[in-house]
Amino acid sequence: MNEKQRHEQNQIKQSHASDQASDERNLERLKDKTSDDFIKYFEATYEPPNLRKAQKRGKQDIQYHDDFEIEEQFRDLGVGKKYLIRTYGCQMNEHDTEVMSGILEEMGYEATTDQKEADMILLNTCAIRENAENKVFGELGHLKSLKVENPDLIIGVCGCMSQEESVVNRILAKHHHVDLIFGTHNIHRLPQLVQNAYLSKERVVEVWSKEGDVIENLPKRRKGQIKAWVNIMYGCDKFCTYCIVPYTRGKERSRRPEDIIQEVRHLAAQGYKEVTFLGQNVNAYGKDLDIDFGLGDLMDEVRKIDIPRVRFTTSHPRDFDDRLIEVLGKGDNLMPHIHLPVQSGNSDVLKLMGRKYTREQYLELVDKIKEAIPHATFSTDIIVGFPNETEEQFEDTMTLYDEVGFEHAYTFIFSPRDGTPADKFKDEVTEDEKKQRLYRLNDKVNAYAKEAMKKYEGQTVKVLVEGESKNNPDVLAGYTEHSKLVNFTGPKSAIGDIVEVEITQAKTWSLDGVMVEEAVEVK
Template identity: 70%
Template sequence: MNEQQRKEANQIKQENPTDVKSDLDSNLDRLKNMESDELIGKYFQSTYEPPNLKKAKKRRREDVEIHYDFSIPAEMQRIGEGKKFLIRTYGCQMNEHDTEVMAGLLTEMGYETTDNTDEADVILLNTCAIRENAENKVFGEIGHLKPLKLEKPDLIIGVCGCMSQEESVVNKILKKHPFIDMIFGTHNIHRLPSLLKEAMFSKEMVLEVWSKEGDIIENLPKVRKGKIKGWVNIMYGCDKFCTYCIVPYTRGKERSRLPEDIIQEVRHLAAQGYQEVTLLGQNVNAYGKDLEFEYGLGQLMDEIRKIDIPRVRFTTSHPRDFDDHLVEVLAKGGNLLDHIHLPVQSGSSEVLRVMARRYTRESYLELVGKIRAGMPNATLTTDIIVGFPNETDEQFEETMTLVREVGFDGAYTFIYSPREGTPAAKWEDNIPMEVKKERLQRLNALVNEQAKQAMQKYEGEIVKVLVEGESKKNPDVLSGYTERNKLVNFKAPKSTIGKIVNVRITEARTWSLNGELVEEVAEVL
C-alpha cells in the first residue's frame, strides 16, 4: 500500500470517534460501486489472494508441514490485560474447537472472556458456510455490531471461519461493512496474535485468507468449555467434493495429524479428569490416508480404547470410507461407544451419484448390516437432504423406504439450498419450494415416529448418564447423555455434575428421556 492509498484508507477509519459515523456513511455508496480489486488495493493492509474455489480443488497436500514451535510474539503476550473478548460461534463441532483455540490465544495474550458485547474489546464471529441460513445470521449480527463500533472506535471486530474462505463473502464485507477490522480464514488461526496487532496499530482493515493448504500447528493453547467433554481434532479438510458442499473449498484438502500427537492429547485430557472425548474430522473415516505409512481410524481407535477415559466418540463419518477394520475395532466396545452418525443424504442411488457421494443405496445398506452385525445394540443417526435438483417423487420415496429399513434413531433433515461456488449451484434449482416443504414434512413425521419408538424402549431401563449440568428449561433438573447419545433429564444433587451415574428411565419423549437417579448401595462385607 503506497502513501496515497494509506491516506485514503485512513479517511474511512478515523481515530476521532466523532468523525467515524460520517466517514463510514459518506463512503458507503462509493464502496458499493467499486470493483473488488479497487477495494483490495485501497482499504486494507496485507498481501491478499482472494479465496478461489477453482484453485481449491487443485490444491495439493505436499506443502503441508507440522509445527511444534508456535509462540505468541513477545509484544503481544500481555497486550490484552484489562481487556475482554467475545467469540460468537456458528456451525459444526470443528468451529467449536477452532473457537477453543482462538480463546486460548486471546487468553494467553491477557484477555478475559465475556458474554456481553458492550464489555468486549475484541469480538470475533467464527462463521459457518454450510447453509445460506447460517450466512444470513452472520450478516445480521454484523449489522447489529455497527452501532457499537460507532460508539467504541477502538473495538476490534473480526470475521473468521469458513465464510471467510468464500470470495463472494469477502467482497460483500468489503463493500457493505467496511467497519470490520479483520477477516481471516480457517487455515491461519494461529496467526491471530499478529493479525490482531496489525488491526490495533494500523487502523486499517486486515485481510488474510490463504488459498494454500494450512499447516498443522501442534502446540496451540486452548480454552475448553468445562472439564467434562473435550473435542480432539484428528484431521482437517475433506477430499470428497460432494456437488452441494462448500467444505472442501473452505477447509482444504485432508491433512491428518500424527497418531502420537493425537494419543498424547487424549491422554492429557484423561489425566485432567475428562469423561469423554470426541475425535473430530470433516471426514473422520478418511483419517490416515494422507500419511506416509499405513494407518487408519481403526488403528487409532484401537490405541485410544486402551486409554483410561470412560467415553470415546467420533464424528463425522462418510460411508465411503467406513471400512471393515473400523467396525471390528468398534465391536470391541469398552470406552468406544456404539452410537454412530452416518450421513446418507439420499436413499436414491441416482441422486447419490449426482451428489458425488461415491456410494450407492445398496452399499450403504450393506455397511449398516455390517455395523449391526458387529454391534447389535448400535444406534444410528443420519443427515438427509430433500429437494436436490431433479429429485423425482420416486427418488424421494426411495429415501423414505431407506429410512424405514434402517430405523434411524434420529436424523438432521434439510431442504436443499444452493451454495455459491459448488457445482450444484450452477444447476437449475427446479423443485418448487412447496414440494420441498411437503417432502420434508413427510420425512420429519417418519423420523419423529422412529425416534419416539426408539425412546420408548428405554422406559424402565437403567442407563448410564454423563451429567453435564443443569437443564436448559429448569435449573432444579440436571441433564446429560447416555452412551448412545440420548438426552436424559432427572433430579439429582449438583455434586453429580461431571460424573457418570445410573438413571432409571421413567418417561420417554420423542427427543429426550426423563428419569430418576438410582442411588448406589454400598456393599456390606
C-alpha cells in the same frame, strides 16, 4: 531426529516465517490505503473455489509445526480488555473457538458474554448453508450501533465464510465497521492479526488459499472439564457437488497419531470423561500419512487409555472400512452410536451429489455395523429437494429411513453454494414441493425418535452428568452411551460423573429419570 529431518524442519520453519513476513509487509503497506486497495490486495492473494485445481491437490505440501508460541510482544496486548466470540455451525467451529479463546487469553484478554462490555467481538462463521450466512450478515448489521458507540471496538469475521471471495467482498463493500477478516487456515496468526487491527487505519484482511499446515501445541480454552473435542484431521477431499467445505477447509490433513494419543492421555489425566474426535471426514484419517494407520487403528489405541467414553464425527460412508468396524465391535470405551450421513436414499441422486456410493452399498455398510455391534444406534444427515429430485426419488429416501431405523436425523432443504457444481444444476422442483417433502420427512424423523425413546422407559442407563438442566436448575442433565439426553433428579455432586439413572418417562427428544445409585466407576 536425524540430520536430514532437522534440515527439512528448518526449511519448513523458514518457509513459514517467510510467508508470514510477506503478509505482514503487504498489510503494513496498506495501512493508509482505501477499502478499494484492500479489495485489490484480497483479490490478488486469494484464489476462489476452483474444482479442477482443488481436486488435483497433493499430500506432499503438508507441513507440521510443533513450536507454536505467542511472542512476548503480543502477550500483554489484551490486558484490561474483554473478548466475545459468537460461533456458528459445526463442532469443528466450536473447537476453533476454543483455540481462539485460548490464544486470546494468553494475550491477556478476558472472556465476556456481554457484547456491550467487549473490546473485541469475533463471529466464527459457517458457510455450509445460505441460512447460516444470512444469520451472520444480520448480526453484523446489529453490531454496527455498538461500533458507533465505541469506535475502539474491534469487530472481526472468521471461519468458513471468510474463505469465500464473494462474502469478503460484500463485507468490504457494505460493512465498513468490520475491522478484521481472517480464514480457517490463519487462526494461529491471531496475535499478529489483532495487533494489525489495532494499528491499522483500515481493515485487516488475511485469508490464505495456501493450505497444508498442521499446527500443534495451540492453547485451548475448553468448555468445562467433562467433555472435550479433539481434532484428528482437517479438510475434505470428497468434493460432493453441493458442498463448499473442501474449498473453505482445504485438503485432508491428518495429525500424527502420537500427537493425538498424547492429547487424549493428557485429557484423561485432567479428569475428562469423554473425548470426541473431529474431522470434516473423520473416516479418511491417516490416508494422507506415509504410514499404514487409519481411524480404526487410532480408535484401537485410545481404547487402551483410561478415559470412559470416546466418540467420532463426522463419517463418510465411503471411508467407513472393515478395520474400523472390527475395532468398534470391541466396545470398551468406544461408544455404540454412529452418525453416518446418507444425504439421499436414491442411487441416481447420490450419483449427482458426487457421493460415490449407492443406496445398496450404504445399506450393506449399515448391516455390517449392526452385525459387529448389535446394540449400535444410527443418526444421519439428509438433504431434500436436490435439483430435479423426483417424487419417486424422494420416496426412496423415506423407505431407506425405514430400513435403517435411524433414531435421529438432521434434515435440510438443498441450499446452493456459490462455486460448487450443484449451484449450476438446472432445478425444476418448486420451493413449495421441497418444503412439503421436508415436512413429511420430519414427521417420520419425529416418529422414529419417539419410538426409540419409548423403549428406555423402565430401564436403567448410564449417564455422563454434564450439569444442571437448561430449563430447571433443580434437575441434572447428561447423555447416555447412545447420545440420548436425560434429565433426572440427583445430587449436584454427581456432575462430572457417570451415574445410573432409572428412566421414568420418555419424550420425543429426551428422557426423564431418577438417579438410582452413586457414580458408576467405568474402566
